[in-house]
Amino acid sequence: MSKINVNLPTGAAMPALGFGTWQATDEELESALNNALECGYRHIDTALVYENEAVIGKVLKQWLDSGRLKREDLFVVTKLPPSGNHPCLVRKFFTQSLDALQLEYLDLYLIHTPFAFKYVEGNLHPTNEDGEFLVDINTDHIAIWREMEKLQDEGLAKAIGLSNFNERQIKRICDNARVKPSNLQVELHVYFQQRPLVEFCKQRNITITAYSPLGSRGITSFMKKLGFDRDFPDLLSNPVILEIAKKYGKSAGQILLRHIVQRGIAAIPKSTNQERMKQNIDIFDFELSPEDITKVDNLDLGEDGRVCDFAFFKGLNKHPEFPF
Ligand SMILES: NC(=O)c1ccc[n+]([C@@H]2O[C@H](COP(=O)([O-])OP(=O)(O)OC[C@H]3O[C@@H](n4cnc5c(N)ncnc54)[C@H](OP(=O)(O)O)[C@@H]3O)[C@@H](O)[C@H]2O)c1
Structure with a gap:
């Protein structure tokens, strides 16, 4: 079975399985991205706040200059901080x-x-002396979106979209936009399947990308390092997932990712480990049966499954556009 794409309303095809890059050192990422491109990843997800765009640029340039890749083979995503x-x-x-x-x-x-x-200037995470974030409460989504539309008009961004926005915020953008959002990137995994939000976006022709598709393992290790003492779920050892994995001769990670992609949603797992990154993209030679899909659907915890609530950004819930 060949690789699957998620088609954007612009007509572009976004590979359904992308490469997440948050929380890797430059050194790790340089070799990981080379390996990822070798094993067929073409959709690369980054963000200015990950502070890794330079190393990604360096690797992509080597591949493009050597002719191993053409620009149109790649699908590169980044984000406004x-x-x-x-x-x-x-x-x-x-x-x-x-x-x-x-x-x-x-x-x-x-x-x-x-x-x-x-x-x-020069500080992407400004805080006061108590460690609270300096928030700007005058955020005007519509005015920001107008600037995003210009980037698409000029062909600098082939498509534009949102991340971590809630239904009310997305609706307001859609109601006022000349160029509609093509994509929403949100936390999504089998414990937090985001059914209402996915349906809402589907009705508006907005595609979805699932971040933390393996259950926010990146976020959990980040939060543990910051001293958050929460009980984080481990999707990879869920008995239902392990039983299905055994049946198909696949790993738990592959079942988690296949379930997302089979819903028509893109997923961007992060791995710097060569074996795991290979496994994560090797999910296109099998299909979950309707019965197994139902078993995995039933693992959804709804809002209780959310891990990335931005609690690690102190004082943020005071912002009027805090989404959750
Ligand atoms: N828009 C946003 O606000 C936002 C927020 C969070 C994340 N993201 C994006 O989404 C990407 C993925 O999210 P994430 O990094 O939070 O979490 P994730 O992809 O769910 O989990 C990544 C973690 O799982 C491990 N892992 C990867 N594949 C595995 C497998 N097959 N079996 C077992 N463990 C595996 C990785 O370790 P190894 O590297 O050692 O394999 C890493 O520790 C990020 O890198 C970023 O690009 C976006």
Whole structure:
């Protein structure tokens, strides 16, 4: 079975299985991205706040210059940082990302979060002396979106979209947009299947990308490092998933990813481990049966399954556009 794409309303085809890049050192990422491209990843997900666009740009340039890849083979996604959520800063941050990635256009540019930080030169995460984030409460989504539309008009971003926005916020953008959002990137995995939000987006022809598709393992390790003492779920050892994995001769990770992709949703697992990254993209030679799909559907915990609630950004829930 060949690889599956998710078709954007612009007509572009986004590979359904992409490569997440958050939380890898430059050194790890340089070799991981080379390995990922070798094993067939073409959809690369990054963000200005991951501070890894330069190393990604370096690797992509080597592949493009050597002729091993053509630009049109790639689907590169990056995101406007929370401190760039001001109409006058959209282009500045977009250009910064494009330059670091050494590209002439992006395939998809997303507003990373609906909330905004104050802009402080050289500081993407400005806080006060108590460690609370300096939020800018005057965030104007419509004015920001107008700047995003210009990037698509000019062909600098082939498509534009949102990340971490809730239904009300998406609806307001759609109701006021000239260019509609092509994609929403949100936390989505078998414990948090986001059924209502996915249906809402489907009705508006907005495609979905699942971040933390293996159950926010990246976020859980990040939060543990910050001292959060929460009981984080381990989807990979769920007995239902393990039983299905055994039946198909696949790993638990492959079942989690296949379930998402079979819903017509893109997934962007992160792995710097060669064996696991290979496994994660090797999910196109089998199909989950309707009975097994139902078993996995039943693992949904709804809102209780959410891990990424941004609790690690102290003081953020004071922002009027805090989404959850
Ligand atoms: N838009 C947003 O706000 C947002 C937020 C979070 C994440 N994201 C994006 O989504 C990507 C993925 O999310 P994530 O990194 O939070 O979580 P994830 O992909 O669900 O999990 C990544 C973790 O799982 C491990 N792993 C990967 N494949 C595995 C497998 N087959 N079996 C067992 N363990 C495996 C990885 O370790 P190894 O590397 O050692 O394999 C890593 O620790 C990010 O990298 C980023 O690009 C976006």
